[in-house]
Amino acid sequence: MIGTILLLLFGSAVVESALGPWAEGSASGGECMCEAFLPNSTFPIGELILLESTAVEINYKLEMEISKVEIYEVKLEVYIAKIMNLTVLIKRMEDDPDSYSELHIEEVKIKIKQVEALIVELQASIQTTTTVLLSIREQISVMITVLTRLEITYDKNLVLVTRREYIILQQKLEECERRHNEIFNPDIGICNHSGIRRFSKPIISQLNANLNAGFKYGGWGKDSNPLPGSENMFWYSASSDTLVNTITLYSDYYKLIMREGFKTHELYVRYNYDWQGTGNNYIVRENTLYYQFKSPFAMAKFNMTSVNAQYKEIPSASTQFSYHYSANQNLDFAADESGLWVTYATQESKGKLVLGKINEQSFEVEEVWQTSIFKPSVGNTFMVCGVLYATRSVDSKTEEVFYTFDTHTERESYVSIPFEKFQESYVYLDYNPTDQKLYMFSNGYYVNYHVYFNHKN
Template identity: 35%
Template sequence: MGKSPNHAIKRLPSLIFIPSEEAEKMKLISAAKLLFLLQSTVASESTVNGVTASQPADITHRYLEASSHLEPFANVTGSLDDHGVCQCSVYLPDNTFPVQRMERLEILAQELSVKFDSELSKVSQYTREIEVYERRILNLTKKIEYLEKTSVSYTELDFQMIKLEISEMERLVIQLKTTLTGSNVIVEQLYEEIKNLSLMVNKLESLDKNNILAVRREMVALQKKLQECEANRNQSTNTHHFLPGNCGHGTILNISQPYLIQLNWRGFDYKYGTWGRYSSPLTPEKELYWVAPLNTDGRYLEYYRLYDSYDDLLLFKQKGQYRIVYGEGSGTTVYNNYMYFNQHSSGNIAKLDLSTNTVVLRKLLPNAAFNNRFSYAGVSWQDMDFAVDESGLWVIYSTEASTGNIVISKLNETSLDVLDTWETKQYKPSVSNAFIICGVLYATRPVNTRKEEIFYTYDTNTGKEGRISVIIDKMLETVQSLDYSPIDRNLYMFNNGYLVRYSLTFQPLSLV
């Protein structure tokens, strides 16, 4: 037959092809080369930040060099088994392509890129900050050069001594506050100034210390004020505080500095009107404020507002705004939940219920002049001025029979009947305004555009007139109304459209 085919196979070398595996390996080799190029680029960038990725690069390089010599096939020697089947062995190396390492290498490259960008942004920020510090150093250099050229020295700045002086001043003011009675407005203002000065010194100590020299001058001024307060201390300690409703005292001794509350709710053009706090012996704890600006003609009372508290007044949070039948003048007052005013163009008293905003009673005031016949000096249409004190409701007016002198009448608040009348010798048009406390009439007159004087008194309890001199500081020139509240013993002024409040100090009877 010829030679066995198996023998031919045995003699000839066997040729084994692995096309699919080798093709896949070639693809991986190409990908590895591309990643190697990427790694080389990242490694060069990371060296800028002092970070080196040479070890993964060397491993990849060695693997690529070994893989580049592989062929897509291999020759091996085969053998025949007992059944005549050709067999051969193929050796596959263990050093397969490190895909996981390449993935870690790629992640590392991304992290290095992010770090590089972060470091670069920090460098830019540091550059800007250095420029700012350069400007600050230049400014400090100029300040030091100025100090070297002038006589100012840091030996003048003894902060501990200044703090000690401020503490002493504060202690003295606190002592004055505890010993003074009645109105302590000046002392309170002085105390606030000293506290502000203390804060200023603490700030200056941490900043430009040379400014403390100006603070020293301010301290000298404050010390002078303290000396003035101490000089008046003996006189002040002789005064007593009298609770609301207590009339066991003499006339007004002193009046506080003005407390400016705010402009009236209708605005600056409404310069005339009146305001005050609700007064009632039945409900002394009730807090109700009323504001009644006149129309711009200074005559007609058309609108008013009520406020449930002092805070509501400050915030313009009114309980209600109400329109009434025209009243006249700035002599309005409120007592026991009723508003009393002069009905326009008449000699009538009108009584208005605040709960319903309705006029419940009108009554003629006997012989009273009206229609601007005898108004106050500088204020028109205030022929009738209603007042409230500890004993009830009053009206201040004039008659033709009194030739324009002030007449005082005590009214029955329910019926508006006149209970008693007193005629004074003080001409009403020469008085700027008036009010009543404990049955004593107090009349004012202008001293100048910023000061008013309480100069005249009439005691309805004794029928005696008197002369005093108590200065009232005012914000603006004209006093449109003065309304006394026996609930808090404060005086309420309507001053050219502004709401102003004062506290009062009285003489004890032992000094009268």
């Protein structure tokens, strides 16, 4: 496939002049067969062949895992039916114990043990599938990173064709994970857990849509409360400085990776309006961008449906206290299962972080909590189920959640939940309740993490 594309792109004359030694031989039917060796200094054909081989292997693995998930669905239906039948039988025995002998009781015990054995077997299978899916995702992420580098350095047309194949693999993986999550993680949007247990390894999608590592200030993610029909939409905004000038929308993950946005909103138009923001602390909720207004210093929201912006000042908020990794992150917006939040610091709090709950209808901070952590020492914060999580750097490769504040109990705790960093620093970190992922923007790269919880049941 790659050799064919090379000939189509360069033409035989160009290829012949660029190639080194030729290997000649005779093919069946009297045709002459020539094998060309293209040095990597001219074009990285060796890397592409290796990537294509890996893609075939991953495709096979994915097909196997998808078939397993289908089997899990069938098994679950069987297990549920068995458990329901057992429940009905035990209820009858409780209501009328005299009608059942010791033999009946022993039979029920055997059935219970059989179901227990089946559940243990299924749990082991699930764990294996989860491990394989994480491994596949890491492989695909590495390949897309390599292809992004090749696309910048070498001929873009060929790399783009090859890269599309990996995007298809990425889509297959997303579909397999989605079905896996629907079966085994049915509680997205529900807070029946006691907090975060751990994070996955970083999942690196690719360099930003501008293909510019200089665009290191920015963010990306999904709408935390999407309008009907926008459940798969992604957004992206970035700049070479901390100004917030534009936001681009993508209909789904594939379009994001292929940099095919369907709408870009400009927050600044000369002689018309200046709705610019600053910092890397924004989110999208119900097709509305919540961000820090540039002038005056205030919280702002830009409705991307009506294409209109409004701002509202927080009287006590200060511009002197930003996060550790980036300047101008004075107002940090977050969204979780329970609504919209903003964190900031004040002169009165002496730089200690303040958490506010925003009423989305009135666009007012309606409730405030004071924490004990100094905001400039914090890497970033995010909200999950009404609980604030704050991060800090452990070393160049490790970040950790070190502090939590529960708004339900007003209790704060010091914890240690480490996770691996893609690069030493990052400017954006936010949780999305629609898929239970953390979205990070790290030196221009799209990065995300799966979040795993301590489930009560």
